Amino acid sequence: MIEQSELILAKVKRARWKRNLRNDKFIDIELPVTRSFIGNGFVLHNSARRYERAREMELTYYFNRVGEHAARVFVNDIKVTGLIVGGPGPTKEDFLKGGYLHYQLQKNVLAVIDSSYVGREGVRELVEKAADTLQDVRLIEEKKLVQRFLTEVNKPGGLAIYGLPRVLDALQKAIADTVLISDDIETTKITMKCKNCGTTKESVVQNQSKMQATQEMISTPCEKCRSTDYEIHEKDIVDVLEETAFQVGAKVEVISSGTEEGNMFRSFGGVAAFLRYRPQ
Known part of the structure; x- marks a missing residue:
């Protein structure tokens, strides 16, 4: 009434x-x-005034919902190191200035970007426009990883190892926590299985000498039955490390070789790992 x-x-x-x-x-x-x-x-x-008040109430309600959802996902469930906020119009600035975003996320805002679209097209546009910002952030993360590696590898009892054989061994023993791989490593794992008795043999070689190594392995008879009839499988060593790391719950970080830190890391062979603990 x-x-x-x-x-x-x-x-x-x-x-x-x-x-x-x-x-x-x-x-x-x-x-x-x-x-x-x-x-x-x-x-x-x-009343235009009444309409404006209703609109402000709706926006406040929406901003609060967005902030609560972002906190639940990006603070409680997933730890993020940076956020890109974007969209058409001034709404994004109003949201950030209003303090609706959790303080831990607010300080991790990397860029505020204007876009012409919303929805999937808008997200795609933001990713393209934020490419340089994201690249800079990634390089900073890589620098921290390499500096941590250099610190650990140079102190007694440090939790870092390097060299492909040692890293593979650490992964197989499930004591590797994070694997570092240079982005220009060119190495292949060759696996040959004897068609006669099922015996397998493996070799890890540089890509430039892969053909020669394959021929040598084929020409060498099976140790068990002396057959030279093999099934041959090749896999990039990066894929090998990623698959093995996934099986034991370890992370894989790729280090760019085009930076000063990347060059320093490459001098250690381009493959290293942080250990969960130092084996006795």
Whole structure:
């Protein structure tokens, strides 16, 4: 019941349904009147001020929901090191200035970027525009990893090892926590299985000498049955390390070779690992 309100009857000239931020519905209505009215079953008011207050309440409600969801996902569930905030219009700036984002995430905002689109196209546009920023962040992370590696490898009892055989052994023993790989490492693992008795033999070689190494392995008879009929399988060593690391719950980090830290890391062979603990 509406009491003490001046109401008139009016015909709705144009009505359009829209989704608002809480999944209710807004209605856009054009009416040549200047007072409150009831139109086609809807109670409305022509006060621009009241509309603005309602809009602000809806935005505040939405911003709070976004902030709570971001905190739940990016603080509680997944630890993030940086955020890119973007979209068309000034809404993103209002969201950040309003303090709706969790303080731990607020300090990790790397860039605020304007986009022309929303949805998937908008996300794709943001990724493209943020490429330089993301690259800079990645290089900083790589620098920290290499500096940590150099510190650990040079101190007694440090939790870092280097060299492909030692890293593979650490992965097989499940004591490797993080594997570091240079992005320009060119090494292949060759596996040959005897078709006659099933005996296998393996060799890890540089790509430039892969053909020669393969021929030598083929020409060497099987140790068990002396056959030279083999099934041959080749796999890039990066894939080998990634698959083995996944099996034991270890992480893999690729280090760019085009930086000063990357060159320093490459001098250690381009493959290293941080250990969970130092074996006795």
